[in-house]
Amino acid sequence: MSVLTRRADFLAANRGLRIARPGFVLLVNPNQNDSMRFGITVTKKIGNAVIRNRMKRRFRALLRELLPAAGLPAHDHVMIGREGGVERDFARLREELTAALTRAAEGKGDPPRRKPGPRK
Template sequence: MAMEILKKKKDFQRVYRRGHSVASNALVLYLSRNRGQGRRFGFSVSKKTGKAVIRNRVRRILREICRLNEGWFPQDHDVVIIARREAVGKNFRDLAGQLYHLTRRAARKMTPKG
């Protein structure tokens, strides 16, 4: 089954408003519960990151990491990943490691204490 991608601005805005965020030097991860729509992913790479070829390469790497490791992310959540300038030049393994650690931190942050 294909990975569902967020494309509409209003979906991204909802995740930014309602979601929890965690960050590393190269990535920012937002997680927000959705209404039973499964896992949906959104990717954002700013023009400050570089020219289109560079931005698209970073986006493709992030999309492939998420496709291969969907189990890292909680079910019924929207996930938005923002790449920072430091993501440029990093390889698949480096970005995957950072994303894995961000998902663990986000999961701890979202679990209710008690």
């Protein structure tokens, strides 16, 4: 299991399945490497550097614990932090990630987001 570092890989993951949960959004997309990879993104909207780093550490621990057993082989997994995710109970985050990985394995993502533009 390796870590995503290139921006192009994160953008490619955005074209895959999207599963939203209260603490995070999980993106899952097949890759060409035949290896399971993961990445974490937490924007500045979430909080200062201390809060963002705490959230990334928690996500990293969750992914390293759950991906080997529940992750999809030959897929990229990207977790995007959401507001309030850092305050959520770790056990609850684990349950939500397990449920999200199960939905991804079944191919059930959330409906596509509406394209930005003028409303009618």
